Structures are given as C-alpha cells and as structure tokens.
Amino acid sequence: MKYIDRVLGPNEEIVYETGLHWIIFATPMAVLAIAAFAAADLGARKSTVAGFVFFAFGTVGVIALVKAFIRWATTEIAVTTHRIVLKRGLIARDTIEINFNRIEGLDVKQTVLGRIFDFGTVVVRGTGVGLQPMRDISAPIELRKAAFGDLATSPRVAQR
Template sequence: MTSYVEGALIQDEKIVHIGHISKWSLWHLIALGILLLPVVIGLFFLLQAYIRYKTTELAITTKRVIVKVGFIRRSTVEININKVESVQVDQSLLGRVFDFGTLVISGAGTAQAPLHGIAEPLAFRKAFIEAQERATAGA
C-alpha cells in the first residue's frame, strides 16, 4: 500500500525528507489506555493513539511540503516549497527533553498550518531550509 505522500508526487518530484509524529507526543493517550485497559475503555485510547500515529504523514519534496492527517476524515496541506515564508518550531519542556514539538508552516497567501507532536522538529526545519535553497538555486 502506497502512502498518501508517495501517491501525491508529480513528475520529476522526489521525497527529500520524511517527518513523523512522535510517540512521546501521544503519551497521554497511551497512559490512559494502559490505566483503563482493565475497564476495556483503555482499548479506545490505545486505538486512538495508534491511528493518529499511523495516519499522520509529512514530507518535504523537491517541489513542496506535503502534510496529511487523518484516516476517515482526512486533512491535507500542500505548499509549494518556494511559497513557504517560514517554518517555526515550538517546543515545551517535555518536547525539548524527548525531541518533539509543533511546526508552524507559513506560506505566501496560505494560512498558518500548525503540526502538533512532530518528532525531531529541528531536523525537519533544517531539511526544509536545505531543500528550499536547492530549489531556489535550481530555478
């Protein structure tokens, strides 16, 4: 089964960096799931954490930033790499310790797109800046 990102690629577009949601950002769902497992409702929380983890995709390609969240109700953001004005990183103390945070992608004419609980957000931002520089140099 191909991912949303792979299926969305256009001709001559290649994936440069793939980001993931951090399992640490789902700690509250996992903890509730384990605590409430004897009451069966814990399965609901564990399933919710699993679905959120598996259905969040984000990638930087040679041409754009692609984000897909959700399974049944899907939400996508695709911004041309040359139209992105900034990629901000917001990390709490827990996020700094376990290396996850919120990315806020702002583009020309595009509303801000916050992405919560992303693993290694500084590495994602660095990969984006490098891809944007390569795209600008190649234009």
C-alpha cells in the same frame, strides 16, 4: 502505497520524511496504568469503587489508545524538492501541501519535554494559506533543516 508517493510530481523527490512522535501514546498509556492499578486493587479487595475505576479508566484508555494509534499510523509528513506535504486521517483525509515559493517562514515550538524527547509543533507560515500547525512532530528541527535546504541534497531520510 503511501499518499506522498502517489502525489509526487515529475522531477520531484522526497528529501525527508517524518511522522508523529511516540509521545502521543503517553496519555492513553497513563490512563491504562490507572486501570491496571484499579484491577489489582479489585482483585485484592473486591471493592466496588475499584471495579468502577477499572471499567471507566480501562474503557477510556483503550479508546484513547486506538485513536492515538490511528492518528500515528495515518499521518504522513514529508519534505520534497518542491514542497512540504502533510497528510492525516483514515476515513476523512486532511492534506496540506505548501510549495516552497509560498512559504514565508517555518517556526518550531518545543517545550522542555519536547526538547528532551525531540518532538514539537512545526508552524508553517505561508502566503495565502495562513498558519498551518503540525503538532507532535518527531524531529521538528530536522524537518526545518530539510525544508530550508540543509538536507536537500541528501538522500531520503526516514524518521519514525
């Protein structure tokens, strides 16, 4: 059972759910691509340098890919009828739950690449909680719309 489903209060429903964007896998995949090119060169020339590059980039790439997958699989983001909930972490859990009456503003920051691929950082400005950034969020504009009531009357929308 998901964390968000377990912490719902009475008369509280999930309005919108999203998660991390697939872009978090781009850097580990690029590092693994370099390792693959080094492996091809190693097979063709039996170069010691290519062997070192293959081993180093392959090891770093696999570790980064596993970390990105764990981050992607263990992050839950939802807008309910009463609050915004963010849960991240596998062993150590980090949660942010901000009631709507404590939210002063919600900022969306997107780079050009973020606009093209529909991901970005959502910064929740809350009374007494300061700034709470949520990075690499899929469909951040939809999250903002859901938080400010544009989607609040629609059924659960899952975006992952």
